[in-house]
Amino acid sequence: MSWMSYWLSCHQWPWNPSQFQITLDQSVSLLSLSTTLCSLFVFCSFRKRKREEGKGPYVKKPPNAFMLFLKSERKTVQEELGIRNSAAINKVLSERVQNKRELFQAEAQIEADIHALNNPGWSNKANYVSLLCRNVYPSTLEVMTS
DNA sequence: GGCCCTTTGAAGCTG
DNA sequence: CAGCTTCAAAGGGCC
Numbered sequence: 001m002s003w004m005s006y007w008l009s010c011h012q013w014p015w016n017p018s019q020f021q022i023t024l025d026q027s028v029s030l031l032s033l034s035t036t037l038c039s040l041f042v043f044c045s046f047r048k049r050k051r052e053e054g055k056g057p058y059v060k061k062p063p064n065a066f067m068l069f070l071k072s073e074r075k076t077v078q079e080e081l082g083i084r085n086s087a088a089i090n091k092v093l094s095e096r097v098q099n100k101r102e103l104f105q106a107e108a109q110i111e112a113d114i115h116a117l118n119n120p121g122w123s124n125k126a127n128y129v130s131l132l133c134r135n136v137y138p139s140t141l142e143v144m145t146s
Numbered sequence: 147g148g149c150c151c152t153t154t155g156a157a158g159c160t161g
Numbered sequence: 162c163a164g165c166t167t168c169a170a171a172g173g174g175c176c
Contacts, residue, residue: 066154
């Protein structure tokens with residue numbers, strides 16, 4: 001049973017139009033549910049929207065040391081082993097990063113500093129879309145079970 | 147077309 | 162404060 005059918009069964013939804021009588025509490029619950037679902041849709045759409053280029057001032061996270069290492073060594077592994085799949089390449093590079101970690105950590109720190117200068121006040125919080133969604137779910141469940 | 151996989155690490159949130 | 166979650170990159174694979 002889906003959460004929607006569960007909610008409807010709990011609230012004895014009047015499928016027959018002639019029986020369309022709901023209490024004030026039920027209408028308030030329905031309004032809250034609608035509002036909450038709209039919020040859920042809007043917030044969860046951010047994740048998809050932010051990946052679209054040229055829409056909004058989305059600022060990406062600065063790359064960490066391993067990400068810089070991946071960018072640097074990806075083509076080498078592709079040519080060396082003839083692998084195109086990034087998941088497989090990443091596995092190989094995770095083994096090779098050991099002796100170059102400190103070098104790329106220093107570079108990552110520079111990247112982070114430049115990112116901070118170019119984007120004053122920016123925080124990872126701006127990219128944490130699902131936390132917003134997570135705040136919506138409990139209230140949705142609260143409406144469903146009230 | 148869009149999500150998943152796969153990795154490390156930074157940063158934020160939760161209990 | 163420990164533990165969990167997300168997202169940075171990338172491109173093949175899959176639905």
